[in-house]
Amino acid sequence: MEQKREKFGSRFAVIAAMAGSAVGLGNIWRFPYILGEYGGAAFILVYIAATLVLGLPILYAESIIGRRSRSDTFGAMKKLAPGTPWRWAGLLTIISPILILSYYSVVGGWSVEYLFKSLSFDFMDMPASEIPDFFGRFISSPYQPILTHTVFMAAVVAVVLGGVSKGIEKFSKLAMPALFLLILVIAVYSLTLPGAFAGVEYLLKPDFSRLTAGACAAALGQAFFSLSLGVGAILTYASYVKKEEDLHISGVGTAVSDLIFALIAAFAVIPSVFAAGLKPTDGPSLLFETLPYIFNKMGEGVPLVSSVISVFFFVTILAAALTSAISMLEVGVAFLADEKGFKRRNATLLLGFLCWLVGVLCSLSFGPLSGVKILGATFFFFLDHLCSDWLMPMGGLIFTLFVGWKMSKADVRDEFTNGGTKNVRLFGAVYFLMRYVAPVGIIVVFVTNLLM
Ligand code: PHE
Numbered sequence: 001m002e003q004k005r006e007k008f009g010s011r012f013a014v015i016a017a018m019a020g021s022a023v024g025l026g027n028i029w030r031f032p033y034i035l036g037e038y039g040g041a042a043f044i045l046v047y048i049a050a051t052l053v054l055g056l057p058i059l060y061a062e063s064i065i066g067r068r069s070r071s072d073t074f075g076a077m078k079k080l081a082p083g084t085p086w087r088w089a090g091l092l093t094i095i096s097p098i099l100i101l102s103y104y105s106v107v108g109g110w111s112v113e114y115l116f117k118s119l120s121f122d123f124m125d126m127p128a129s130e131i132p133d134f135f136g137r138f139i140s141s142p143y144q145p146i147l148t149h150t151v152f153m154a155a156v157v158a159v160v161l162g163g164v165s166k167g168i169e170k171f172s173k174l175a176m177p178a179l180f181l182l183i184l185v186i187a188v189y190s191l192t193l194p195g196a197f198a199g200v201e202y203l204l205k206p207d208f209s210r211l212t213a214g215a216c217a218a219a220l221g222q223a224f225f226s227l228s229l230g231v232g233a234i235l236t237y238a239s240y241v242k243k244e245e246d247l248h249i250s251g252v253g254t255a256v257s258d259l260i261f262a263l264i265a266a267f268a269v270i271p272s273v274f275a276a277g278l279k280p281t282d283g284p285s286l287l288f289e290t291l292p293y294i295f296n297k298m299g300e301g302v303p304l305v306s307s308v309i310s311v312f313f314f315v316t317i318l319a320a321a322l323t324s325a326i327s328m329l330e331v332g333v334a335f336l337a338d339e340k341g342f343k344r345r346n347a348t349l350l351l352g353f354l355c356w357l358v359g360v361l362c363s364l365s366f367g368p369l370s371g372v373k374i375l376g377a378t379f380f381f382f383l384d385h386l387c388s389d390w391l392m393p394m395g396g397l398i399f400t401l402f403v404g405w406k407m408s409k410a411d412v413r414d415e416f417t418n419g420g421t422k423n424v425r426l427f428g429a430v431y432f433l434m435r436y437v438a439p440v441g442i443i444v445v446f447v448t449n450l451l452m
Pocket residue numbers: 021022023024025026027097100225226227228229231233324325327328
């Protein structure tokens with residue numbers, strides 16, 4: 001089994017794949033609107049702290065479990081703690097990426113629609129005030145967003161069918177730098193828009209009165225979502241990482257690039273929200289209401305420019321979304337292939353279909369099914385809240401408890417330091433974070449969120 005497992009070709013490929021999983025719609029679509037809902041600067045501070053103090057240790061924990069076991073999530077627990085109920089905890093974390101992918105693909109589909117619209121110059125000259133209506137009509141339509149969700153899901157399945165090293169590596173290497181540059185340009189540009197300054201203030205001047213327990217839980221949830229934590233995605237990728245690679249470097253590389261992407265995306269979106277006269281509390285539509293406005297402004301007088309930038313943007317964001325989505329699908333595929341004897345191809349098709357089906361319900365929850373509520377939320381929001389604020393932190397808790405309290409310290413050290421050759425001095429602090437700080441932090445956020 002060990003020899004047969006595919007491996008990532010180089011250190012760059014490892015970081016590109018992990019960062020490719022981390023950087024996606026979570027940074028560019030989800031982060032700006034969540035921080036808009038929870039009040040800006042103060043939320044960002046908690047989010048940064050959650051990423052570095054809780055997220056990074058969990059990233060290490062997942063990397064350690066994955067590479068040590070060279071298995072899928074369920075198999076990893078079975079291998080490292082044979083005959084214990086830990087494997088059921090591992091199984092739990094396999095369910096969440098499938099749920100996440102279902103609604104993630106719907107948002108991916110929204111980007112597909114915007115790509116087509118940019119290609120056909122549809123946004124050109126659309127007044128700022130009409131864009132929200134346009135978007136509202138689109139997502140509430142009973143068939144159009146399902147069509148684009150289908151296109152996105154089909155692309156995810158196609159890439160995963162291409163195999164680990166071929167499909168995923170190639171994809172990750174290309175898209176990231178291009179998207180990074182583009183977001184940076186948009187961020188700088190959006191600062192020059194009239195009225196944008198209010199947005200900058202919103203991002204930099206903390207208002208701690210808005211920092212409720214719910215906001216802290218949402219910041220933690222966002223950190224988990226953005227870093228792909230607690231769902232076995234990082235664990236599964238780490239199982240393809242060679243013995244000689246440095247898990248500390250891939251961990252920090254992933255966390256830092258993810259953080260930078262998110263912060264720049266916030267500076268690209270929020271100032272433009274103010275400039276366009278929109279509200280930062282507009283929710284999941286925020287990114288899709290602002291982008292056409294920014295692109296139209298950028299191309300004022302030369303409409304072709306706005307379409308070209310817009311097409312380029314949606315192609316790269318779709319690539320980033322795909323590299324995240326394939327890592328979600330890979331978790332379940334690796335499980336079915338390694339543990340249940342499925343052919344990779346069949347596992348991919350089966351799970352892809354399941355995600356598509358649940359995604360259809362999510363998509364319809366913006367239109368015909370908007371009246372159907374679970375615990376007061378529509379299907380889309382219920383799943384998003386369940387996954388990011390509960391299941392992902394729960395998965396993270398399971399992984400850190402496993403590394404900090406179940407595995408022997410000698411094994412953990414051996415894996416993190418590559419047999420005592422790397423990061424030896426750092427290990428004490430990392431172990432402390434994984435054993436105490438991360439689990440206690442997650443439990444505190446859970447409990448206060450439940451009680452308040
Ligand atoms: N981190 C991804 C993003 O920011 C989403 C993701 C969640 C990917 C869970 C894998 C697993 O878009």
